[in-house]
Each structure stands twice: as C-alpha cells, then as structure tokens.
Amino acid sequence: MNKNAANAGSGATQAGRPARLSLADWMPKIVMAPTVVAAVVCIYGYMIWTAVLSFTNSRMLPSYKFVGLEQYERLFMNDRWIVALTNLGVFGGLFILICLFLGVMLAIFLDQKIRAEGAIRTIYLYPMAISFIVTGTAWKWLLNPTNGIEKMMIELGFEDFRFNWLSDPDMVVYCLVIAAVWQASGFVMALFLAGLRGVDGEMIKAAQLDGAGIITTYRRIILPSLKPVFFSALVILSHIAIKSFDLVAALTNGGPGYSSDLPANFMYAHAFTRSQIGLGAASAMVMLGCVLAILIPYLYSELRGERHE
C-alpha cells in the first residue's frame, strides 16, 4: 500500500491505484468468502472447540470447567475404549491387508486382456456404491448364526459346520472385516487397474526383451512403479478404517456387549447418548491424532511430488 502512495505522488497525471479497486477486482475474493468462512469456522474452529471440550468436565451439556487431561486419563482407563482401540488395530490391519491383496490380485488378473472385463469390473465395484448401512444389514443376515451361512452349509451336508462369529465376542470383529473387505476391495482393484493401465508399455516390452517372464515383470518392474498407488490406497483404506462407524452400527451395533466397538462408535455413544461430552471429545481428538499421523506424511510427499512435476 505504501508503494502505491509513493507512486501516486510521483506523477500529477497518475490515475492512482484506487481506480482498480472496483467490485470486479474483489469478485474472486467475495465468491470464495463463504467457503473460507465455513472452512475456518466449521473445520478449524470446531476442531479447536472439540479440543477445548476435551479438557473440560462437560457431561450432558458443554461446560467450561477445565480439568486438564483428566478426560484423557479416564479415556485410557476405560476398558471399552481399549477394546475399541484394539478392535481398530485388528480390524484396520486385516481390512487394509486383505483389501490390498485382493485389489492387486484382481487388478492384475483383469489386466490380462480378459473378455467381458467391463462387466466383471462392474460387479467387483458395485458394493462401493452402496451405503455401509445396507452392507451391514445384508451381512448381518448372511452371517446370522442360525439362519445364515451356517444353515446353508448344514443343508449342503456339512453337518458339523459352525459359523457363529457374529455372536462370539472374540470373533465378531472379523465379521466387520469380511463385510468391509467385500465393500472396499473392488475400489482398490479399480485404483490399481487404473495404475496398471498407466504403466509405460515400452518399459514392459523392454523388460520382456530382456528375458523377464510375466511374473518377474510384474514383481520387479510393474508393481514397484505403482508405489504411489499403493501409498494412496493405504491412506484411503486407513482413513475408511478409522472413520468406520456405520458398518458397526448396522452389522453388530457394537455387540455382543461392546466387543465390536470401534473408536468412532465409542465417541458417538459417549457424546450423544451417554452424556459424556468431555470423554467423547477426548476420544474424537485421539481419532484426529491417528488420522493426522497418517495424513501429514502423505500430504507432505504429495505436495513435494507436485512441485517436481
């Protein structure tokens, strides 16, 4: 601004900066303003608000009596939270591994000039279009301990077949894995298939001229070049895992007992139905911490990659 003042003083004929401060010049800022305000308030403001709540003794209603880290202490003393965290570890780990494995395998298989590839791809991916609530409802029926898969196998002649994971506190978390993998593995397949299609064809030809067989070509040449896809898939899958809430609500509702709770369900239950706002806020902050731990390295490498382009 002072620069303009200097300019204005330098010539009598100077039109001066103000001539350009018209509405038109402000238009980009004006139209962005609602989004900026919304983002600042509803993302960052609310994050801080939740952080503040997590340091208070809020129960039914928010109160602003600060109790330091007490809620976090309570949180990690809480057996239900520990179960939820452990479940997240088991569920997240298995879900990500199986999805990646299935996704990569199916993508490679589909990449072999398969007839009716389009139709098969459509079938693999359709679960991604439906809600986790629907998925949960469907699998709740499929995994029903008396009438579901178990009964079907018995009718097929496997008299001793038992499949009651849904009602077994030790096994119920694997039910979540099955349903979630069913829903999301097709998506990983689509990601990798897109990646495979983007691989430089000449590089593959060169490898084959060098005498590499098909397996070696995939293992040594193609898959390593898909590292960024692995990375994105990993981030997205962990993100899905941490946010998983609806699947649990629909498939197990946390049960039996609270044996299949995930942090997201813990948070919701305490903040909205059990009048433990402070504790719920603390658990939300821990979830945020988990996401950031994954996100920051990812964004960092993404942004650095963009600058290299």
Add this chain to the structure above:
Amino acid sequence: MSNVAKRQTSGLDKVLRVALYVCLLAMAAVYLAPFIVMLLTSLKDVEEIRSGTLLSLPGSIDFSAWSKAWSGACTGSQCEGMAPYFMNSFKIVIPAVAISTLLGAINGYVISHWKFRGSDFFFAALLVGCFIPFQVILLPMARTLGWLGIANTTTGLVLVHVVYGVAFTTLFFRNFYQSIPGELIKAARLDGAGFFTIFYRIILPVSTPIIVVTVIWQFTQIWNDFLFGVAFSGFDTQPVTVALNNLVNTSFGGKEYNVDMAAAIIAALPTLLVYVLAGKYFVRGLTAGAVKG
C-alpha cells in the same frame, strides 16, 4: 525342439487362462452373492425363510415384503415404512448436491484462474477438510445447528453436507480447471468479459464431465451418509439410512428378514442405479478423489 517348447507353453497358457477365468468368475460370484441373497430373501415369506436356506429359491414371487418395507414397516415407534424417509433423503440430497457442486465449481475457478494472495494456502487448508474424522466436529456442529434453530431439520442436514462436501467438490473442479489454459481467460478478459461472464460463457460450457463426476460423487456420499443423519436428524427428518437401521433394529414380534432385505435394497437402489447408469463417471470420481484426496 523350440517348436515343442512353444507348443507346451501354449498348452500351459491355455490351462492358466482357464484357471484365470474360473478365478475371476468365482470372485464375481462372491461379490454378487450378498445382493442375490438379499433379493431372494426379500421375495420369500417368513415361513420360507425359516425352512429354507440363503440361496433357496422362493416358492412364489411375493412382493408383500416390499410393500411392507415401503409403506408399513416400523422404524422405531412409527410404522410408515421407508417411504417418508426415502423422500427425506431426496430433500436433503438434492439441495446439498446442487449447492456444494456450484460452490465447488466457483471455488475451483477462483483457485485455478483468479489466484490471490493466500488462495493456494487456503486450498491446502481446505484439503485437510477432506480428511478429518467427522467425529471431531460433531459436538460443535450440533450446538451450532441448535443456535441457528435448524437442529433436527433437513435444512440443517443440507447445511452440514454442503459445508463438509465443498472441500471435495472444490478439489474436483480445481483439478479439472487447472488443465484449462490461462490464456483462454486472458483472451476473454481482453474481450471485455468479467469474472462471472467468463465463468458462465466460457468455463461452464466445457465443464460437463466434471459436473457429472462431482454430482455423482456428492449424490452417493450424501445419500449413503449415516453419521450426520443419525447425529443431526429428528424423528421425522431422518434420511433413509437411519430409517433402515432403525427398521432393522426394531423388533416387534418376530424378525422379518424379508422386510429388512427389501428395505435395504430400497435404500441402496438410487445409488446403485446411478452406478449402473453412469459407472464410468462414478469410477472417475472415486479415483480422482483418491489420487488427490
């Protein structure tokens, strides 16, 4: 000698290819099975469900479970079926998709062609909005909606979906508009067109593909949402996902799995339809959202 080798490998090739197809088709069956089971179950009556198995065929095609799911089943204390909630979902989805898409388009246009100091930084900050676990904003948002007097209304849900959807729509449009040469905007400015004229006359007409991708993405996301729906809706403003969950978990008398399944299919139908009709754009949205989001 080399001929023999060739013939052998081609024989082996054939076996491998057959195995490949078997494998792919078996997997396709696995992915399809839950849906088929849902469909079969929804067409059986309660007796058939009790006596048969998952994949046993219904004796006669019976749509009574469907009509009950649509208009008679109990979701919590009300027994009006899914119909009102199905409508609720549309009341939420249509404005939310329209507004968030429009905002995303304008934001993307500004961020890619009318940069100002801080606009890039703001974009990065907004990207974070794509990632945060929404549990972090649930409590403050509930308070805010209360203050605004739109708690438990579809308006409130529209607002929430717009606010947290705009990050994605902006990302989509920004990435698309980035590929429109800046010289096009410069030429139009010299021709005398202003900010909105350029947007309306030059940018929007070439945006159809990204609008389709964004609308489909937003539609799927918002239709399938459960968290915001369960946290911010009232009894009669619930979206269809919440109603479905209530329906399934309501147990008056015996469990009617056929009604549950019919209700689940009803809840899934709009997004499935979109997927079948515009799968290409759906996948493009998924991968675009994934690669940079």
Add this chain to the structure above:
Amino acid sequence: MANLVIENVKKRYGQTEILKGINISIEAGEFLILVGPSGCGKSTLMNSIAGLEDVSEGRILIDNNDVTYSSPKDRDIAMVFQSYALYPNMTVAQNISFGLEMRKVPKDEREAEVQRVADMLQIGHLLKRKPAQLSGGQRQRVAMGRALARRPKMYLFDEPLSNLDAKLRVEMRTEIKKLHQKLGTTIVYVTHDQIEAMTLADRIAVMKDGEVQQLGTPQEIYDNPTNLFVAGFMGSPAMNFVPAKVVEQNGAFALELQASKPTVVPFPDQESLKPYLGKEILLGLRPEMITEPQPHKEGAEFVVTADIDVEVTEPMGADTMVLTRISEAEVNCRCNPVYPTKAGETIAMMLDTSKAVAFDKDTGERIDR
C-alpha cells in the same frame, strides 16, 4: 491507432524481480518486436501492457493516457496468444464476435463485422465450425480474426506463429505484414524467430533478464549491437567473436588475429582502440564478412585476404557455410557454393572489417561507435 509509452516498469513476484525497469516508447502505428531468451519476461511485459497483470512499479501510457491501473477491457487492446486461446464451446463466428458482444455492439453490426473480418482473412467457410474442427493454420487465422474484429487501439501478439509449420509460418508472416500495412495499427509482437523479427519490425527490443538491452530498427540492431549479448542473439548463424590483439601498424591501430598464420586487419574506428593498445578485445564479424576472395572488393580499404584452415563445410543451397578457427574461436564464413572448399584444406578467404564491431572482453560492452 495509439502510441505506447512504458516507463520504468518493474514487476515482482514475491522477492524475484521479473521486469527490472523497462523503458520503451513507440509511435502510433509502429510495429515493435520483442525478442529475448526464454524466461526473460516478454510475456510478462505483454500481460502488463494488456493489464492482465498488475505492475509493481512504473507507468504505462497508451494514446497518452495513463492506463497503469485501468482494467484490461478499458485499455482497448486485443491480443493473439501462442495457443490461440479460442473459446472451445463457441463457433468461429461466435469467437470472433464475442468481444463485440461484450461491448454491447448490436447484433446486425456484429454480424457485419464478422463478415468483414472473415473476408479479410478468408475464413468465411469456417464460421460455423468449432475450434476443435479446425487445422492449426485455420485456428491461427481465427485467433487473428478475433483480434481484428474489435478494431482496437493496439494489437499484442505473443508468439502467434510458433505453433505452425515452417511453410505456413512464412505465409502468415507475410499476411501479418500486409495487415499491418493496411490497418496501420500499433503492434507489439513477441517472437523467437530471427527472420520474423527482421522482416516484420519497425523496431526491435532485445530483452534479457527483465531488461531491455537495445531498442532500435532491425538494421541498427543487426549492424550496431550495443553489446555482446545483442550481437550474439540477433543473426543466424550468429556473429563470430574473435579475440584480437590491438597493435600499432604504420601509425594506425589494427587488430592482430591468428588465422592459418598471424594476420593483421585494419579497423574503422581508430579512436576507440587507443585505450586497448597491447590488450585483447573481441572482434565481431558477421559470417557474410568472411567470404571467398571477391575480385571487385580487391584492394578496398578494410579488406584483407588471409588463409584459413577449413574444419567443416555446410552447404545450405544459396551459400555454403565454412567452419574454421580464428584465434582459437570457432568462426562461420559464408561462401559462394561454387568456391571449392573441402574440410582439412587451407584456403584463401577475404575478411571485410568495414562493418566489424569491437567489444570489451570483460564487460561485453561495445567499444567502437
């Protein structure tokens, strides 16, 4: 038609200064060409003139009005871009009339104007097509048409022909020249093509690192470059720079070179060499100043014949370029193709220093005038 004055224009992006005080002034109707290496700020200067980017300092006057802070649409300037920037969703006719529409010209006038421009550029048969259905040359014409339709005060061309193939480029070059002669509108034109610059310009501004190195007519730039950079930048093949020692011979200053054998050549501007007696300077010789011996120049004042060692010959049709080495520097000579030369031979060449120039070895500045 309007004159253009650029006064001490500076442009900064954050800390980096892209334009470092540009001063250019051209008359109404002049054809100014901007040349310079990639990234020197030509497009930035064009955008500043057009008002597409704010300048950080300085003033821009068009038609004696200060437009430094007026918006692009108020400057009444049209620009043709390297990528043509045609509106992809509009037909050719709509592209051409868009600017008129924005200026609220009535529909029938717009149509008449489109017709006039289309006739002028012979694109009448393309009016209903979309840009995607046009060839590169046709797009180029439409882009020009769009600029012509508004009859602005000034045209800016940013490398308008560089996406065309060589033959089309020559054709369009001629057409642009004809258009300029017909319309007489002021034009600022950026190009990387030496021939375009020489043939089209009334004046050329040579830029480097955000500064104007020299502003002058094509002939001035070619004959009298102000420094090594300008001398080396304009002309193809480039001017030869030969290290030469200033010596005194027969009471006059002369330059000693090392051709096949040591050779002393005379130099027109005696005064300028005085301070450099006994030191080395760089002698600038255009390739056409070193030729096969030409009988009619024999014995002329600044002509010397010397033997050189031929390293490579490059027949170009009209001439044959002979590559040799003088005082360790690579030197291009332009010879008549009938003059028998072969790599490895030593042959006689005629050096004409009447229009040679001299540069300070350290600063690169011109010594003589």
